[in-house]
Amino acid sequence: MKLSDFAGELSLEVKTCKEGLEREITGVYVSDLLSDVMANSRAGDIWITLQTHLNIVAVAGMKNLAGIIIVGGRKLPEDTRQKAEAEKIPIMTTPLPAFEAAGRMYRKLKEQG
Amino acid sequence: MPINIDKEIEGSFQIIGGNFVNAGEASTQLKLLLTKLGVDEDIIRRTAIATFEAEMNVIIYAAAGRMHYHITPRGISIKVDDMGPGIEDIELAMQEGYSTAPDWVREMGWGAGMGLPNMKKNSDIFKIDSVVGEGTTIEMVINFPQQ
Numbered sequence: 001m002k003l004s005d006f007a008g009e010l011s012l013e014v015k016t017c018k019e020g021l022e023r024e025i026t027g028v029y030v031s032d033l034l035s036d037v038m039a040n041s042r043a044g045d046i047w048i049t050l051q052t053h054l055n056i057v058a059v060a061g062m063k064n065l066a067g068i069i070i071v072g073g074r075k076l077p078e079d080t081r082q083k084a085e086a087e088k089i090p091i092m093t094t095p096l097p098a099f100e101a102a103g104r105m106y107r108k109l110k111e112q113g
Numbered sequence: 114m115p116i117n118i119d120k121e122i123e124g125s126f127q128i129i130g131g132n133f134v135n136a137g138e139a140s141t142q143l144k145l146l147l148t149k150l151g152v153d154e155d156i157i158r159r160t161a162i163a164t165f166e167a168e169m170n171v172i173i174y175a176a177a178g179r180m181h182y183h184i185t186p187r188g189i190s191i192k193v194d195d196m197g198p199g200i201e202d203i204e205l206a207m208q209e210g211y212s213t214a215p216d217w218v219r220e221m222g223w224g225a226g227m228g229l230p231n232m233k234k235n236s237d238i239f240k241i242d243s244v245v246g247e248g249t250t251i252e253m254v255i256n257f258p259q260q
Contacts, residue, residue, distance in 0.1 A: 035169075035227035038162050039234075051222045058137030062144065062161045079134070 001025055001112055003046065003067055003090060009104050012069065012092040015076045020090030025066045028109070030102045034059050041065060048102055052076055057083045057091075067091065071098045118150055118186050125181040128171040130197070133221075136172050139180045140164035143191075150184070156255060159235040160189055163253050166228040167193040173218055174198060175248065188237070188256035199245035207233065207241075 004021040006012060014021060026044035031037050032051055041047060043064035049056065052074050060068055067090035070076060076091060084091045094101050126139035143164055147157045164180065171178035175197030183190040200206045206213075207229050214224025233239040236253035243249040 032222050033225040033227070034222040035166065035225050035231055038165055039227060039231050043158070049222075053221055054134060055136050055221065055223075058141065058165075061141060062137060062165050063158075 001109060003092075006105060006108065007092075009108060010069070010092075010094045010096060010101055012094055015081055015091045015093060016084040017067075017088050017090040020067055020088065023066045023090070025109075028102060028105050029065075030098055038063065046105070048098055048105075050074055050098065052080055054080050054083055056080065057087055057089050060084075060089045061087050065089075069094055069101060071096060071101050118184060121183065121185045122146075122150075123181070123183040125179050128168055128175075128178040128180060128193075128195070130172060130174070130176040130178070130195075132172055136169060137165055139168050143180075143182055147184075147189070152189075153258060156189070156257060160191070160255050163232045163235040163255065164191055164193075166231045167191070167251055167253070169223060170228050170249075171195045171197070173214055173223060178248075186257070188254055191236075191253045191255075192250065194250040195248045197248050199247055200241075200243040200249055201245055203241055203243060 002022055003025055025046050027042055029041040029045045030048040032049050037047060037059050041063050045065050047060060047065050047068045048071060050071050052070055056068055070093045073095040128139055140161060144157060144161045175195035178193060178195030181192045205211055209230045210226040212224045212226035218224045237256045238254035240252040
């Protein structure tokens with residue numbers, strides 16, 4: 001499945017690296033603790049979080065994550081947006097809270113088998 | 114992919130305390146180098162986690178520090194030393210969930226007490242030495258898989 005397959009379902013607004021939406025996603029990881037994401041996310045995962053500061057870009061890059069979905073309609077700071085664009089990390093925002101965003105992605109991924 | 118290391122490679126990065134903007138720069142550079150050398154993906158993943166956490170600790174707690182790496186045909190040795198406050202009780206600091214990070218660092222999602230345990234888990238040899246008021250030195254070795 002691709003990131004773009006979730007765009008409608010999660011009302012995603014793409015903030016950076018539009019071409020990254022065609023990447024294949026292998027899983028989803030939900031966490032707001034950066035060391036937890038470092039330790040337990042897997043390459044190719046989409047990361048769902050409410051964190052918006054610069055360091056999320058470095059974490060996603062280090063772990064080869066497929067992209068970041070920022071929940072709860074939080075705004076993406078300009079410095080984070082620029083860094084993500086430069087490092088080709090797709091960042092999207094959704095008005096949904098983490099529970100609902102994760103739930104919808106889980107259902108869709110399971111339906112696919 | 115074969116590991117393309119016929120001679121030893123070493124180098125180091127300076128890390129500036131409090132510089133969250135460039136956090137991850139040193140570990141990213143090392144990761145790029147390992148990728149270029151064709152190092153095993155799992156080794157790169159473990160090195161990335163261990164070095165990123167070590168780098169973050171310097172940025173969070175110390176005034177400055179240095180990450181030195183030494184790559185040989187056998188594996189990767191990393192030494193991170195800092196001019197920081199030092200750790201009073203290393204045993205306590207090694208416990209998962211224990212952290213002395215201030216609230217504003219925790220609000221960023223750091224300071225969950227996972228840094229040192231993550232470093233230890235991802236390295237084959239992990240040593241930590243600290244003097245209160247002087248600084249902390251961490252040495253990690255990650256071995257390449259034996260052919």
